[in-house]
Amino acid sequence: MLEITDIIGIIAFAISGFVVGVRHKLDLLGVLISTFLTALGGGILRDVIANIPIYSFTNIFPGLVVFCVFLIGIVFKLYKFDFNNKFFLIFDSIGLVSFSISGSIVAINSEFNIFGVIFLSFITAVGGGMLRDILINQVPFILKEEFYGSISILIAFLLFIFGINDIVIISIFILGLILRLIAYIKGWKLPII
Amino acid sequence: MLEITDIIGIIAFAISGFVVGVRHKLDLLGVLISTFLTALGGGILRDVIANIPIYSFTNIFPGLVVFCVFLIGIVFKLYKFDFNNKFFLIFDSIGLVSFSISGSIVAINSEFNIFGVIFLSFITAVGGGMLRDILINQVPFILKEEFYGSISILIAFLLFIFGINDIVIISIFILGLILRLIAYIKGWKLPII
């Protein structure tokens, strides 16, 4: 199941990378980099840090999906895309939750402690967008869009406590997704100290 | 002994990450990231580059210390902190020297050459602060605060020459600490070409 949600996440993240690249007036290569980095960067960081083979370099599927998004994006002028689009929001939320879970599982399997699990969950979910924002010299969205990263941390925490099994994963998946959507709709923010 | 100085360093770096985060008006999550990244980021980079298990992901103590600093920081409004505070300066200098030594030792044990030892010493000591500054989109302090990084390089150089043994480490520790404090008090700067 996680593979399907992972692909949905990769699509959502690739779209966001594509649109951000075009809006920053990058050339074709720049947009290509932005698309791939946003979609696959988090997973690459996860695997380098956990010291396991890099998933998207040994499996062809993720890269192909991103490349298709890139082509479709050019043909259908995806950059006129509205980020408040409901479908995009749901896709993006699925990506956030799915990537957080995959990061947590890799960390738990690597016998990381609670801080390591949270770190890897977070990096997997938001690392791609962070790398893109650093590249185009913006303050990363994660430091400004408040509730987004918190959900990744919460997921890691719950998985660390309850352990990896199918029921836990499905429950956390649904919980994370609902929380993200409510947070978005209600405009929840974290306090500033 | 190095473990004690390491903890002192982690405390100092966590405080600086916390204060910088608050001053940049990051929200609660952003401040948390800034605190952890500044304190533990250098060590994580060190272990990933040297390809050894990540210390702060397999030992719970460093993360707990950082988390305590974060909580205490909020309760005691640590952001009103004066960075020219004498205690902070001494703590921070101990961190710089201690992290440089631990980076050098890991590099020497990995049989890196002189450039690798200097690189790892430097990355361990200033990598956390660098990552934080990149994230909040500032020119890293290390490129502006001149003498700070030089001490890390000097320590790596001396350890590479004289080898790892207790007397050497203690001597270099004291030398580095004194040099850092004198440099600060006298306002030593490196020349601009």
Added chain:
Amino acid sequence: MLEITDIIGIIAFAISGFVVGVRHKLDLLGVLISTFLTALGGGILRDVIANIPIYSFTNIFPGLVVFCVFLIGIVFKLYKFDFNNKFFLIFDSIGLVSFSISGSIVAINSEFNIFGVIFLSFITAVGGGMLRDILINQVPFILKEEFYGSISILIAFLLFIFGINDIVIISIFILGLILRLIAYIKGWKLPII
């Protein structure tokens, strides 16, 4: 043969790092960092990602070459250097092509797929300059100088298709070099979407 072209590339990249550092008014340490990072950063990233021993930390030669460039740069006031200088252009192009080939070969030997090979080729060739630009808080040149990175991608693609053998490597080397020089002279640009 690749070792000679690698050294030429390291020299060219070290010069560019040195000049950029001085022009940004970094102090002596900052210029040193900029010089080393630009020249060796791409290779370090390559080896960390491919999980192999870091070449410039186990062989003394690359670091020595960079250090010599740094010393010569100070003595001969290399920062008055004209980047449109023909010699520099040719050196820099040799570096681009040589680093792209070495990155591709490492990736192919690590059994990466096509996306992994392109990624590693690209990171090896432009990663050093990217790190430097991120550090000094600029939008990386690679997102603005259009045709540069494309050549790295093309080289990776061709090597992946035709496999690693001497004739292929030499042919791709010459092709990449000519293409880069023509692109520069003709001012080829990639389209903006």
